[in-house]
Amino acid sequence: MKDYYRIPQVEDGQHNIILQNRCGNRLTLLFHGDRTELEFVYKPNAFRRKEYRARNFSNRDNSTGLFARSELPEIGAGSVEKFEYDPFVSRFLVRFQSDAKNTITVVNIPDENCFAMAARQPLLLSFRPHRNFQAANGLITEAFEDRGEQIVSFIKFAGFEANRFRVLDDGRYVLQLMENEAVLVGAEENPYQVDRICRKLGGMSLGQLIEHTEKIVAPVLSRGKITLAVGDDKLQRVVDLNSRVVWSALDAGGACFGALCRIYYLIWVRDGAMAASTFARAGRPDFVKIWAPFLLANPSEITGEDGKKAREFLQIVGTRWTKSEDDGIYYAVLSLWSLVHTTADDGMLADGTFDGLLDILEHTIAGRFDEQEGLFGSTVLGEDELAGSPYYGYDVVNGSIARSNHKPENSGPAFSKAYSLYQNINMYNCLRMAQILIAGSGRADLAEKAARYNQLALTVEKTLAERFKDQQGNYMTMMIIFNDGGKKWFDYAAGADHWEYAWAISTGPFLPDPARSLRSVRMAVNVWPTVKPYGYCPWNFLARYLREYGLGTADYRGLLNDQVDEALTLTQRYPMQGAVTEYRKNIEGWRALPFGTGSLLLSVVSNLVQALPQGLAVRAGDLVEKVDNFCYRQARINFTAAGRGDVVLDVFVNGQKLHGTLQLPENLLRTGRNEVNVVRGGSFDGLRLYSSDAALLAAGNSAESLVLNFTSPFDARLIFQNLNLARSVEVTDAAGNARNFNTSQIEDTGLTMLHIPGSGEFTVTVS
Numbered sequence: 001m002k003d004y005y006r007i008p009q010v011e012d013g014q015h016n017i018i019l020q021n022r023c024g025n026r027l028t029l030l031f032h033g034d035r036t037e038l039e040f041v042y043k044p045n046a047f048r049r050k051e052y053r054a055r056n057f058s059n060r061d062n063s064t065g066l067f068a069r070s071e072l073p074e075i076g077a078g079s080v081e082k083f084e085y086d087p088f089v090s091r092f093l094v095r096f097q098s099d100a101k102n103t104i105t106v107v108n109i110p111d112e113n114c115f116a117m118a119a120r121q122p123l124l125l126s127f128r129p130h131r132n133f134q135a136a137n138g139l140i141t142e143a144f145e146d147r148g149e150q151i152v153s154f155i156k157f158a159g160f161e162a163n164r165f166r167v168l169d170d171g172r173y174v175l176q177l178m179e180n181e182a183v184l185v186g187a188e189e190n191p192y193q194v195d196r197i198c199r200k201l202g203g204m205s206l207g208q209l210i211e212h213t214e215k216i217v218a219p220v221l222s223r224g225k226i227t228l229a230v231g232d233d234k235l236q237r238v239v240d241l242n243s244r245v246v247w248s249a250l251d252a253g254g255a256c257f258g259a260l261c262r263i264y265y266l267i268w269v270r271d272g273a274m275a276a277s278t279f280a281r282a283g284r285p286d287f288v289k290i291w292a293p294f295l296l297a298n299p300s301e302i303t304g305e306d307g308k309k310a311r312e313f314l315q316i317v318g319t320r321w322t323k324s325e326d327d328g329i330y331y332a333v334l335s336l337w338s339l340v341h342t343t344a345d346d347g348m349l350a351d352g353t354f355d356g357l358l359d360i361l362e363h364t365i366a367g368r369f370d371e372q373e374g375l376f377g378s379t380v381l382g383e384d385e386l387a388g389s390p391y392y393g394y395d396v397v398n399g400s401i402a403r404s405n406h407k408p409e410n411s412g413p414a415f416s417k418a419y420s421l422y423q424n425i426n427m428y429n430c431l432r433m434a435q436i437l438i439a440g441s442g443r444a445d446l447a448e449k450a451a452r453y454n455q456l457a458l459t460v461e462k463t464l465a466e467r468f469k470d471q472q473g474n475y476m477t478m479m480i481i482f483n484d485g486g487k488k489w490f491d492y493a494a495g496a497d498h499w500e501y502a503w504a505i506s507t508g509p510f511l512p513d514p515a516r517s518l519r520s521v522r523m524a525v526n527v528w529p530t531v532k533p534y535g536y537c538p539w540n541f542l543a544r545y546l547r548e549y550g551l552g553t554a555d556y557r558g559l560l561n562d563q564v565d566e567a568l569t570l571t572q573r574y575p576m577q578g579a580v581t582e583y584r585k586n587i588e589g590w591r592a593l594p595f596g597t598g599s600l601l602l603s604v605v606s607n608l609v610q611a612l613p614q615g616l617a618v619r620a621g622d623l624v625e626k627v628d629n630f631c632y633r634q635a636r637i638n639f640t641a642a643g644r645g646d647v648v649l650d651v652f653v654n655g656q657k658l659h660g661t662l663q664l665p666e667n668l669l670r671t672g673r674n675e676v677n678v679v680r681g682g683s684f685d686g687l688r689l690y691s692s693d694a695a696l697l698a699a700g701n702s703a704e705s706l707v708l709n710f711t712s713p714f715d716a717r718l719i720f721q722n723l724n725l726a727r728s729v730e731v732t733d734a735a736g737n738a739r740n741f742n743t744s745q746i747e748d749t750g751l752t753m754l755h756i757p758g759s760g761e762f763t764v765t766v767s
Contacts, residue, residue, distance in 0.1 A: 005400040006061045009262040013037065014077035015575050017090060018260040018592070022110040023047035024055060024251035025186065026260075029092075029106070031077040038125075038185075040066040040115075044149040045189045047113060047252050052298045052318045055255040057149070060265040061398065064146045066153040066187050069128040069172075075104070083575040086241070087248035087592075088213050105180070107209050108248060110216045112197050114154075114186025118206045119177040126172045127155060133173055135165070138202075140173060141194060154194045156184035156202050180206045220247055224283030225628045226605055232623070235560065238567045239604060241578040242597040243284075246275060249594060250287060254294025255317075259582070259590045261574070266397075267317040269295065271595045273331035274537070277338035278598030281509075281611035283630030283637075285342045292335040296353050299332075299360060305390060310363050311356070315383065316397065323396055324385060326378040327500075329364045330426035332357060337433035337509075340440060341614070344633040349441040358449070361430060368427075369456065370419070374463035376427045377419040377481070381406055382497045387414035387483050413482035420478035421468055422500035424460050425512070431457040432510040432714060436614070439713040454714050454759075461512040474520040477501050492520075498528055502538035506545040509613040510693055514717065514753065515746045521545045525559070533584040536563045540599035544606050548691075549749050553607070553621040553646055563600070605630075608678065609639050613693040614712065617663040620648040620680040634671040641678045649681040658699070660706035660766075661689040665699045687725045687766065690751055692718040697761070705767040716756045718764065723752040726766045734761040 011018070013030030020026045024046035030037040041063045046054045058064045075094060081101075082093040087108060094102040102123060107116040117125070127133070129142045140155040157163045157175050163183075164176040177183060184201055188194045204212065221243055228236045250256045256272035258264035264271075276291035298318035299311040313328030336357060340346050348354055368376045379388035384404045386392060392414075395402040406415040431453040438450040468476045470491050477490045477497075492501055505511075505520040521542050528534045543551075543559040566587045567580045579592040580600065602611065608624040610617040616632060618639070626640040643649070651658040653668045653676050664676070687706070689696070694712035701707065710716060723729070723743070731739045731754075741756040756762065 005398045008060055011262060011573070014572065015080065015083070016573060017083065017085060017576060018574070019087060019090065019106065019108045019115065020249045020257070020260050021108045021115070022248065022250070022252050023113045024253070024255060025113055027106065027108070027115045031075070031080060033078070034076045036072040036075040038070040038072065040070065040185060040187075042066050042113070042151060042153075042187045043251075044151060045113070046255075047111070050253050055251065055253050055294070056267060056318065057147070059267070060262050063265075064149075064151070066151075066185075067127050068130050071126055072104075072124065073126055074124050083570065083577065085576045085578065087245045088217060089210050105206060107182070107206070107213055109201065109209070110213055110248070112186065112201065113188055114184045114197060114201070116182045116184050116201075116206070116209050117177070118180045118182045120180055121178060123177045124174060125177065125183065126168075126174045128172050135173065139198065141191070143191075150189060151187050152189070152191055152194050153187040154184070154198075156198050182206045182209055217244065217247060220284070220286045223286065223629045223631050224601075224605065226601070226624060227626045227628070229622055229625055232557075234564050234568055235557075235604070237578055238564050238580065239601065242567075242580055242592070243601070245579055245592045246279070246287070246594045246597050249592065250291070252290070254290040256287075256291060256594055258595075259593045261590050264590060264593070269313050269315060269317055269328045269331050270325070271593070272317070273335045275594035275598040277334050278595075278602040280338045280342040282598075282601045282605045283609065283627060283632065284601070285339075285631050288335065288339045289343065289345070292339040293348065293353075295332060295335050296348065296357060311360050312363065313360065321397055321399065323383050324380045324389065324391065325383060326368070326380050326423045327426050329361060330430050333361065333430045333433050337437060340437060342632060346440055349437060354437060354441065358434065358446075361434060365456070373419060374459050375419045375479075376424050376460070377417050378423060379417055381415065381418040381420065381478075382500065386416055386418060388416040413484040413486065415480050416483045417481040418478055419481075420500065421464070421475050422497070422504040424464060425504045428457055428460045428512055429508065429510050431460075435713045450713065457714065464512055469516070472519075472523070473516065474523050475501075475505055475516060492524060493527060493531060498524075498531065499535050499538050502528070502542055506538070506541040509611075514719070515744065518545065518549050518746060518749075529584070533586060535583055536580060537582075537593070537596040537599045539563070539584075540596070540603040544603035547603070547606065547621075548610060548619075549746065549751070553623050556607070556621070557623060560600075608641055610691065612663060612691055614695040615663050615666065615692070617691050618648055618651050618676060618678050619662070620678055621646050622680070632669070635669040635674050636672060637669070637674040637676055639676045639678065641680055643680040645681040647681050647684045648678055649684060650679040652677040659701045660687070661696065661699045661708065663689055663691055663696045665696050667698045685722065687720065687722045690719045690721050692716060694718065705765055708764045708766075709761065710764065711761045713759050715758065716762070718754040718756065719746070720752050720754065720766075721750065723766075728767045729754070730765045731756055732763050732765070733758070
């Protein structure tokens with residue numbers, strides 16, 4: 001390092017292609033003017049070792065390179081005629097001034113600590129060791145140590161003669177490739193493991209290595225597979241490619257990075273959890289199956305001013321060198337809830353993991369809930385400490401002194417504490433998801449805690465309804481307390497974080513007031529682009545929410561246009577064509593962000609399958625034709641659509657016609673294979689359940705009535721189409737006793753919401 005504090009690094013090539021493999025290792029090709037640098041970053045045996053240190057050993061602040069220098073000395077930025085980027089198999093078409101051509105292929109081997117490189121015509125590779133290489137006919141190795149880790153780098157090639165092996169006077173080892181003969185480059189923990197890889201992969205041709213790679217990733221990529229309408233090739237490419245990108249970037253121990261580029265090469269609580277949960281709710285649970293155990297096993301341990309140690313989930317996983325973002329607990333609970341909800345795997349509810357998570361939730365409630373305000377507040381806003389924090393004026397990620405973004409204006413009082421909509425809806429969701437998990441655990445000893453969480457959620461819900469409302473009926477952004485005790489409310493346009501507001505009003509899974517969320521979403525979609533370029537991750541949630549409440553297919557697709565077009569734009573710095581970008585109109589910025597991909601997948605799949613808080617519903621539109629192998633608990637569901645139009649006319653579940661509900665009854669979904677067929681049309685004038693935040697156990701109907709059986713551990717919200725057609729609506733509990741409810745209209749949708757206080761099983765009879 002050149003200074004005390006590491007400045008976040010960005011790739012410095014004219015063009016940069018980044019490949020991350022499932023073992024957590026990374027290869028970056030940095031195309032400079034006169035050469036291409038090969039940057040191999042290694043994690044020590046992270047594929048097999050599950051502890052946090054192995055997963056976080058090489059990040060943006062302190063990374064381990066396998067070689068002192070490695071490059072393609074004859075390939076400059078101007079030599080590349082075409083980039084064919086894919087996260088597992090990338091190709092580069094090269095043309096020199098002499099008109100000589102070449103095709104270079106790089107294969108990202110998913111299950112081993114190595115990459116493969118090949119070239120059709122002659123290609124030079126050079127490597128310089130940290131200290132000393134050991135060269136044998138067909139294998140170059142170097143054993144070295146970094147921060148206590150024993151590492152053996154290796155280059156597996158055909159042989160001295162076949163690859164014209166030579167050593168230059170300045171210490172560079174040089175190989176020459178030709179005829180698509182593959183060279184393996186990587187590292188392991190000892191010579192035995194190097195030998196194992198060489199015996200396994202060393203005899204494979206380039207085609208066999210590609211086939212090997214595709215077989216490994218095929219099972220995961222086949223789940224929740226989306227097929228779009230014929231003609232939307234652009235969105236189809238973005239959806240398919242980024243599904244591959246995210247799976248390549250998630251290592252086998254669960255670590256997920258904010259993006260592939262260096263500056264995001266940290267393990268963020270928010271980014272990984274949001275990506276994992278959205279993938280799971282889009283029918284792809286493999287991500288959350290390994291992310292949730294990793295995250296929950298690695299909270300940060302911090303020491304308070306009283307000297308007591310406490311565990312928390314902050315901005316970065318598993319370290320005290322992290323900013324104190326207030327949303328970490330939400331994303332931790334969301335990770336466990338998503339795992340249990342979408343896979344029915346409740347093992348962590350019984351092995352002590354859940355108890356540890358509840359302890360952290362209790363610590364958060366004790367430190368942040370303000371009984372007088374009826375809200376959660378904190379001394380952090382966005383990524384910045386406020387004046388009420390002992391870390392105000394520091395960037396704790398690297399320990400440097402850095403002025404807060406929320407500094408006093410005109411020498412006025414500083415922000416001391418924030419009560420944001422984002423934090424309070426996050427905590428509302430924490431409490432609701434914790435109640436569901438407690439109910440699912442079957443543990444009577446947690447009943448009192450669940451009841452207290454319910455009261456806290458109702459308090460926050462009431463405060464938000466009464467105090468977080470502007471003159472137009474939209475949610476306010478936040479209330480700020482200043483150092484001098486003064487207060488100020490901020491609306492959306494003046495809000496400190498447009499991303500957080502967008503997530504708050506549209507992400508959930510539980511929303512205390514869907515109607516006000518809808519009004520606020522409509523406002524945000526109109527206002528945000530006039531204030532500043534919007535971020536695609538929250539924008540996808542906003543688009544999904546509008547589509548859910550009546551936005552037509554064409555208008556919805558229009559909201560994705562810029563995102564899709566910019567992803568498919570060949571940019572200079574990161575010519576990873578097809579990989580999603582982060583901000584609108586910032587095409588030279590970061591690429592391949594898992595949380596952006598997750599929100600896009602969930603948004604798109606919701607055009608046919610809507611993930612509800614405690615179930616699934618079907619939808620219609622001309623964008624999505626089918627979703628195959630959608631994973632939900634023990635069911636594997638193929639959803640298909642027929643006809644045209646934005647309205648569901650009929651639904652068939654395993655051949656049985658569904659009456660009176662678009663939410664799928666749980667009792668109709670079989671263990672194993674299921675077929676759900678949706679018939680689309682232009683209008684529907686009947687009465688039916690549109691959605692709910694409760695679990696729909698069963699649905700029945702007769703000539704005179706519709707009977708729906710639900711369960712929920714807290715107040716339920718049921719949304720109906722054309723409820724005005726009903727002569728009567730009755731709600732009864734499991735014992736047949738009447739339960740109270742109230743109704744309200746969701747503006748400009750034709751939908752009616754039933755709010756049913758209480759908990760447990762209940763039946764709604766509509767006649």
